[in-house]
Amino acid sequence: MENKKIITRFAxxxxxxxxxxxxxxxxxxWLFARKNNGTMILRIEDTDKEREVQGSIAHIIExxxxxxxxxxxxxxxxxxxxxYLQSERLDSYKKYAQTLVDKGLAYAxxxxxxxxxxxxxxxxxNKKPFLYRNHRPENPPVWxxxxxxxxxxxxxxxxxxxDLARGDLEAGPESLDDFILIKSxxxxxxxxxxxxxxLEMGVTHIFxxxxxxxxxxxxxxxxxxxxxxxxxxxxxxxxxxPDGKKKLGKRDGARDLLDYRSEGYLPExxxxxxxxxxxxxxxxxxxxxxxxxxxxxTIEKIHxxxxxxxxxxxxxMNKENMLKISHDEYKKNLExxxxxxxxxxxxxxxxxxxxxxxxxxxLEYFKQVQEMYDGGDLEYFFIAPLYDADILLCxxxxxxxxxxxxxxxxxxxxKCKLELEKLPEENGGFIEGGEVRWxxxxxxxVLWPIAELEGRGIVLWAVRVTxxxxxxxxxxxxxxxxxxxxxxxxRLQRAENFLKEKIVLS
RNA sequence: GGCCCUAUCGUCUAACGGUUAGGACAUUGCCUUCUCAAGGCAGUAAUCAGAGUUCGAUUCUCUGUAGGGUCACCA
Numbered sequence: 001m002e003n004k005k006i007i008t009r010f011a012x013x014x015x016x017x018x019x020x021x022x023x024x025x026x027x028x029x030w031l032f033a034r035k036n037n038g039t040m041i042l043r044i045e046d047t048d049k050e051r052e053v054q055g056s057i058a059h060i061i062e063x064x065x066x067x068x069x070x071x072x073x074x075x076x077x078x079x080x081x082x083x084y085l086q087s088e089r090l091d092s093y094k095k096y097a098q099t100l101v102d103k104g105l106a107y108a109x110x111x112x113x114x115x116x117x118x119x120x121x122x123x124x125x126n127k128k129p130f131l132y133r134n135h136r137p138e139n140p141p142v143w144x145x146x147x148x149x150x151x152x153x154x155x156x157x158x159x160x161x162x163d164l165a166r167g168d169l170e171a172g173p174e175s176l177d178d179f180i181l182i183k184s185x186x187x188x189x190x191x192x193x194x195x196x197x198x199l200e201m202g203v204t205h206i207f208x209x210x211x212x213x214x215x216x217x218x219x220x221x222x223x224x225x226x227x228x229x230x231x232x233x234x235x236x237x238x239x240x241x242p243d244g245k246k247k248l249g250k251r252d253g254a255r256d257l258l259d260y261r262s263e264g265y266l267p268e269x270x271x272x273x274x275x276x277x278x279x280x281x282x283x284x285x286x287x288x289x290x291x292x293x294x295x296x297x298t299i300e301k302i303h304x305x306x307x308x309x310x311x312x313x314x315x316x317m318n319k320e321n322m323l324k325i326s327h328d329e330y331k332k333n334l335e336x337x338x339x340x341x342x343x344x345x346x347x348x349x350x351x352x353x354x355x356x357x358x359x360x361x362x363l364e365y366f367k368q369v370q371e372m373y374d375g376g377d378l379e380y381f382f383i384a385p386l387y388d389a390d391i392l393l394c395x396x397x398x399x400x401x402x403x404x405x406x407x408x409x410x411x412x413x414x415k416c417k418l419e420l421e422k423l424p425e426e427n428g429g430f431i432e433g434g435e436v437r438w439x440x441x442x443x444x445x446v447l448w449p450i451a452e453l454e455g456r457g458i459v460l461w462a463v464r465v466t467x468x469x470x471x472x473x474x475x476x477x478x479x480x481x482x483x484x485x486x487x488x489x490x491r492l493q494r495a496e497n498f499l500k501e502k503i504v505l506s
Numbered sequence: 507g508g509c510c511c512u513a514u515c516g517u518c519u520a521a522c523g524g525u526u527a528g529g530a531c532a533u534u535g536c537c538u539u540c541u542c543a544a545g546g547c548a549g550u551a552a553u554c555a556g557a558g559u560u561c562g563a564u565u566c567u568c569u570g571u572a573g574g575g576u577c578a579c580c581a
Contacts, residue, residue, distance in 0.1 A: 013581050048580055109579085116579095129508045129577070148579050166511080174509050175577080183579040190581045214510055214576040237512080238574065244517085247574065273518090280519060284529040303519090306574070310517050313531045361544050372543095451540080460540035472542040 006038030007204045010064075010071070011194060013045045014056030018063035019254035020309060021209065021239045021247075024274045028236060029207040030069045031275070031297040041201055042074030045194065046087045047187040063257045067267045068290055073201075081201040086193050093188040096196050096226065097181055100151065101143055105225045106181060108143040109150050111135070133178045149182040151192075151222060159217045163233045164205070165302040166213070175217045191215065195222050198231055206231050210238040210306070211247075234299055237278045238306040248309050264337055264366025266325070269318035277307040287320055315364040322363060331356055337366045339377060347382045347487075354482040355381045358474050376470055381482055384491050385469025387498045392465050404458060410499040412454055412462050417492040419446045423485050443488060444477040466495040 010026040012018065033040040042064070044057055061076055073079025083089060100106035111119075116132075123130035133153055143149050156173040163169055181192040188196070198206065213235055223230040239248045248254045260270055272288050280286075280303070281296040288296065322330065334356065335343065342348060355378060363369060370377050379385070393404045423446060451459040464476040467488065473479060480488045 011581090015581080045581065051580065113579085124507090127507065169510080172509055177577090180579055185579075187579090189579070194581090209575095210511070211575055212581090216510095235511090240574080242517090245573080276518065282520065282522095284520070286519080286530055305512050307519085308517060310531075313518060316531055362542090455540095457540055462540095464541065470541090474542085476540075 004204060006033060006036045007041065007202050008033040008038060008207060009041035009043050009198070009201065009203050010069075010207075011043040011045050011197075012060055013048065013051070013190075014053060014060065015048070015051045016053045016056055016250060017256035017258065018060050019248070019250055020257060020270075020274060021249070021254060023063065023067060023069075023257050023270075024239065024277065025207055025209055025236060026064060026069055027067070027271060027274055028234070028279065028297070028302070029205070030071075031293055032205060032207070032234075032299065034294045035297045038204075039073065040069075040071045041079070041081070041203070042071040042076075042084065043197060043201070044075055044085045045190060046085055047183075047190065047193055049185070049187070059258070066258065066261055067271050086197065087187070089193075089197065090186065090188075092200060093182065093193055093196055097143075097149055097188075097192070100181070100225055101149070103225070105152050105154075106143070106149050107137070107140040107152055108147040109180070110137050110141050110147060129174050131174070131177050136178060145182075145186055146184060148180045148184050150178040150180055151218075151225060153178055153221055159220055161216065161220060161233070163213075163235050164299045165234045165236065166304055169213060169216070171214070171217045175214060176221060177218075179218050181222075191218055192222065195219060195226070199226075199228055203231050205234055207234045207236060209236055234302070237303050239277055240306050240308045242308060242310055244308045247306075254309075262367075264333060264368070265314075265318050266321045266333070269314065269321040272321070273314045273317050277309065278303050287317070319364045322366075323361065327353070327356065330360065333366050334369060337369050339370065342377065342379060342382050345382045347483075351381055351482055351484075358478050358482060380468045380470065380473065381479075384487075384494060385467075387466075387469060387495060389498075389502055391469070391471055392462070392495065392499070404462070406499045406503045409462055410496050410503070412450075412459055413466060413492050413496045413499070415454075416447060416450055416459070416463060417489055417496070419450060420485060420489055420492070422446070443480040443485065447477065447480070463492075467491050 008029040010029050012022055012026075030040050032038070042061075044060075046052055046057075057075065061074075064071075071077070073081060073084065075084040078084075097106060119132075119135050120130045132150070133156070136152070141147065153176050156176040158170060158172055159176070160168060160170040179191055180189050182188050197203075216233070220230070240246060241248045241254075257270070261267075268290060271290055271293065272286075275288065275293050275297075276286060279297070279301055281288075281298075281301055322333075325333075331352070335352075338352075359369065359372060359378070362372065372378065389406070392409060393406070420443065423443065447459070447463060460476055464473055464479065465471070467473070467476060467479045467483065483491075
């Protein structure tokens, strides 16, 4: 048995943004092509001029590229089967349509919209399904392009077919009707165009969503009428919204894929997450790199039942991916979300690397950096905070129940300051024998004994709030190391002054 | 309503007729602790219902129920 080269395609319509459901379809087709050294085609199905949205094609391409999906043929790069825009392939459709007309398998639809509407209404009133073929004209006019062209279904009957993901499927004769091949505006319908394109492009496997099952009998009739062999069908399970109630669609809260980029998600995480709604290789693993997905992907493991899009788990997955990347990559991603009033500070560059070490295990996506620690941003790492006496004295936070006063707090801060001044100016690392060694005395070495002596809760709370100005902040030692000895001293001094002022006032 | 598809913890899922029905997210509790997190440990939690086939059914069949899709000159 010869191995036919596998050719898959993703064929979106340019009617707006790419949502996660569409991306998953593209992803599966792509994974399958790449796994099997096949060809991936991007084709744009722009046969509906009414619904077309300006800029969609560029947006779609950008979305796919962001998650790392590429293609061997497409509207942007051309290829042996160009063009890849259906609106530029009208001659093809006309040619095949004409052969169907010649065979007596297609005919022009003479009815007006009003007449059709009446047929539908009558059927509804009689509680019968509406079937155009029950009203098929006996002597249809010659097809001149101004009337819709319909396929003539000769003997509607129950059909069965095999789907690589779904198994054996079937449908009753009611699902077969004389459907429109070419619209009165000269453009083909999806039902017709995609079949011609797949034929001409040699597509071997069609990946598509669940909702196409019900129109598959029509496709089968068309393959038969054209006397061509059909590609394999791979029907994917639906993706539901978070409530599990409705198929996720643009109208039902599905987000633009690029929104996730704007929030600072990593494309690897999105791909990992989407791959696992409707597919799983088996076993207990669920964190997969794109390369691993390419290696593992098989159609047999595609599910039949739908899944919900649950972004809580996506967040977890994204965090796992964020922990894996290098410091430099992390920094590159993070800096997009650091507000300009911070990134332009003189203190920013010397401190940002240490800050990243501190916040790294806390973010689920990069934009969260803007609302860390009680809704604040990272300001206090770079700018001395403003103080609030209530927070500084926040006695209800003291586990040991010790009451702090302006006076006692000022004394503690003064003591810390006194000890810290004894530290060498650069209390970080120094080079010795080619290796980085840390000074024996660090900020922590100085502050810890004071905390032990005066009460950990009080001292560490005091230092934390002094350095950050906030109730919720990182470990005061880490904070102090990040801003350095001098800045730590300066902030202690500022807090002390602040408190003295308060004492005088009261 | 007609036709069609689907059915395992709250969620994503594992288990190709034989498992104490496994993992992960979420959740709960504990540990750690100077706040908030993070981390570590532990726990709660599922085969939609009813028949049948079988020594044995989450797995196969049927019926019911529930959810979803589709019935366009949209894709």
